[in-house]
Amino acid sequence: MARFGGDGLECARGERLVFAGLGFDVGPGDALLLEGRNGSGKTSLLRLMAGLARPAAGRIAWDGADIGDDAEGHRARTRYIGHLDAVKPQLSVIENLSFWAALHGGGAAGAQAGLTAFGLDTLARAPARYLSAGQRRRLALARLAAAPAALWLMDEPTIALDRASIAALIAAIAAHRATGGMAVIATNVDIGLDGARLLSLEDFAVADGP
Amino acid sequence: MDRMAEFLAMGNYGGYVWPTYILAAVILVGLAIQSRRWLRNEERAVRAMEAEAPHRRAAAASGSARGETAR
Amino acid sequence: MIQRLANPARFNRLAGRTMPWLAWGAALCIGAALWLALAVSPADYQQGEAVRIMYVHVPAAWMALVAYAFVALASAGGLVWKHPLAHVAAQAAAPVGAAFTFLCLVTGSLWGKPMWGTWWVWDARLTSVLVLFFLYLGFIALTAAFDEPQRGERAAAILALVGVVNVPVIKFSVDWWNTLHQPASVMKMSGPAIHPSMLWPLLLMALGFTLYFGAVVLVRMKALLLARRARAMAMAQVHRAAPAAAEPGSAHG
Amino acid sequence: MIAALGLILRRELRLALRQAGESATVVLFFILAALLFPLGVGPSPATLARIAPGVLWATALLAAMLSFERLFQPDFEDGSLEQLALSPAPLEGLVLAKALAHWLTAAAPLIVAAPVLGVMLNLPAEGFVPLIAGMALGTPAISLIGAVGAALTLGARRGGVLLALLVIPLVIPVLIFGAAAVEAAIGGFPVRAHLTALGGISLGALVLGPWAAGAALRQALAE
Known part of the structure; x- marks a missing residue:
């Protein structure tokens, strides 16, 4: 590695x-x-x-190679969870998660794995509009397990x-x-x-x- | 005297020629004055801040020089 | 040479030296051009004395375009080559360009009234300059629309590049639109072939305006650089004050 | 990469369907704005027929502008935009998918509504086909230039009005050639030149738009 x-x-x-x-x-x-x-x-x-x-100065490298040189490769191996949850209220929990899983190449199984990893199985069908802040945060974190990187x-x-x-x-x-x-x-x-x-x-x- | 009046009349187009030159003068001179005044205000502001933090001025100067060239 | 200007201290010294030359050069050229335009050059056989408006209108139109090209070039310099002074130059030049564009529009209207009886003539060139004026306003408004100046400068730079690519398309479509709806009576704005006695004031005024542009842009660049320094020092004080509040070495700030 | 763009487009359309109101407001504004002209200018068929091409194109343009702000702002605020920026699709591809989604949800409904308004504005019969053809060829440029405007004003104060100030000067050529095409057809002149000009502008926007909007998004995300 x-x-x-x-x-x-x-x-x-x-x-x-x-x-x-x-x-x-x-x-x-x-x-x-x-x-x-x-x-x-x-x-x-x-x-x-x-x-x-991009940093004002200095360099970030993966295996010695600057991440800027192979931006797409670096994006593929990285999952970033920011302050914001990137959850669309109009979509259901499973719709939200399976979009991000599919986008990063994970299949439907990935989305399911994400739900179970963060205890969201029972909420799969619920529209994200009704989620609490903590549940929305768990849905964001579920992206980590849904599409491994x-x-x-x-x-x-x-x-x-x-x-x-x-x-x-x-x-x-x-x-x-x-x-x-x-x-x-x-x-x-x-x-x-x-x-x-x-x-x-x-x-x-x-x-x-x- | 009438040569001056005739000059001012501008072949009775004076009403259009003189506003042109007056407007040009107002815009160009006005912009120049506004720019100089803005520069003088900024100079005063920087001088005031440097006076306020004298002991850091050396570090700030070196810091800013390093910061500037490093970028 | 461009890279050598990167350091603001060096830029300030260089600007300080060239500014007087530009300013006096501008004053002399414009003064001479004024004297030629108003006293020496003959009236036009068709337009009479009204032709003297041309000596301000045409150089202003020329400067409006030159200034926009300068803003676009500086923006490209800032975005593509990351030259630290490029965005500052673009920011300094835009208002001056907008002022010349406004001057060109108003003098065009002052010329239209005696010639065609209306304050606004939908002439192809005048309409294109009007659109250019909105491109300037867009640039200036976008710069001011962000809390953080650097963010506004870079966004406006992209707009300037998009704008400069569109200016020929706009010019072409407006010219084309003008010929399409060409009312027979509108005489082309440029008037008869330029007689040498009329050419000299025109060129001198244009040179004067260019030198003026250079001088004012340098002044505004120095002001922008100082404003940026003052802002950085103010922010530094804000953040420097913070650790004094929390006891030193505490992990949970 | 193409799969990623397809996914993003499908999500945009699903979101648009869940909020069908969005396309409806665009078409409603188009009808309302066009409705003002007969009330303002007077109902006489001759004058209406004379101004119909310009009115239809100008109001369609303003209507399409309504939904530009919604292109990136919601995703920027809820964090989706930075996640999309980290997806396999490059930012330029994201801009294309968003512009295409805007075209389908905002421009296409306008093209459908335009003939109906044409009838209301007493547009001569010869004008209908060039109106639809012109809008089909010209609206992609509007969506792409709108995407640039939306990306540039991301995170700006008072984005809406500023967006109009940035976009309107840039779409003037589309308006000129679009309206001229309809007028030429009414006058019995060939319209090929106008339509090819519109197509050319859209192709140009296809190249310039994603680059400029992508660069603007990159800046917005680098905060």
Whole structure:
């Protein structure tokens, strides 16, 4: 399995450098926790890792090759869970999930696996309009299990989740890591992942930005 | 004296020729003045902020130089 | 040379040196052109003294197009080659271009009234300049429509590229539309062949306007760069104040 | 990649069907706007026939503009857009799928409604075929340029009015050739030149639109 790493990363928000000289390295089965105060750039770093934005300087590489060179390949091996759940109220739970599963090449079985992984089986037919925030969050997380990928990028995944759902998430991450998958999670809440490494963005903050 | 009056009359098209040149002057001079005043305001603003954070000015200057060239 | 300008400090020095030349050059050229246009050049046998409007109208129309090409080129420089000063140049030039376009439209109307009795003539060229004016307004409005200036600049740059590709199509379709509905009476706006005594004021005014454009754009670029610096310092202070509030080293910010 | 575009298109159409109101409002606006002209200009058949081509095209254009804001804004706000950006389909393909979905849900209904309005505006018989042919050839350009406008104003304050300011100057050629085609047919002149011009503009938009809108989406997502 490959290594996912970055070095000399700089991220600018408007004119201000949010962080500089940031490096990270994730191997198969690893979990990396990003933590730091608000505005330290956790979300920005995750979006750089997903390839949604390009770093102001520095490089992110998968197996040594810059992710920008093979954008489509990087998209295929990455699942990104942002702050927003990407759930369409007009569609039912299963319609939402099977769209994303099919889009990433997973079949109907994938969608079903996603539902069971996050306890949404009973809600399959329900229109997403009636879901609570926690249920919507679980539907977003179900995309991870519905269409497997090597790299999971998650931004504050535990927001609005109840205790049982957090346990389901931890189990899913453990299973993912067991198969050699990687996970990078931005969070300020200690979610008790054993053997997870910590990256504090404050070490790379640019204190006296221009 | 009548040469001036005749010049101003512009073959009785004065009502159209003079507004043209007056408008051109107003727009060009006005824009130039607005631009200079804007520049002077920004200069004053930056100077005020630098005065407010003097001890960081050195770092800021180096930081901004590094930030600028690095991009 | 372009890359060397990348550093704002160097740009400021260079701009500072060239600006006086541009400003005085513009003043001299426009002054001479005015004297030629109003006092020396003859009246037109058909239009009489009204032809003197041309000495402002035509150079303004020319500048409207040149400025838009400048904005599009600068936008391409910013988007394609990521030159840090390119978007600043485009932002500085757009309002100046819009001002020249407005001047061209109003003087066109001032010329239309004595010649054809109406304040607005749906002449092909004048209509195209009107559409160009809306392209300018779109650029300026899009820049100002975002909270974050960088975001507005890049979005407006894309619009400028889309716009510059469409300008010939618009020009062609408006010309075509004009010939389609050509009322017989409308005389072509350009008037008779340009007599040398009329050509000189025209060229001098155009040169004066171009030098003026250069000077004002440099001033506005310096102002934009300083505004960006002031904004960055203000934001830095906001974020620098934050850690002082939370006790140092605490993980949960 | 093509499969991904097909999936996205099918989802867009399913969403549009679930909110059928959207296409209905576009057609309703088209009818209402066209209705204003006889009330304003007067019912005399001669004047109506004279202005019908221009009125039909101008109001159809404004009606199509209503639904541009809905192209990307909902997906941008609920997070679907960044997920779509991370799907196998490139952003340019996403723009094509969205523009095609807009064409099917907004432009196609307009083409169906146009002849009915033509009758109401006393459009001469020879004008109907070039009207429909012209709209069929010209509306793709409107959808694509609208997609560019929608992508550029994503996340902007007061997007709606700004979108109109950006798009209208760019679709003027479509209006000119579209209306001219109908008028030429009424006057007994050949319309091939006008229709090929419309087709050419749409092909141009097919190339320019996805590139420009894709770049604009990339910027919006890089926040």
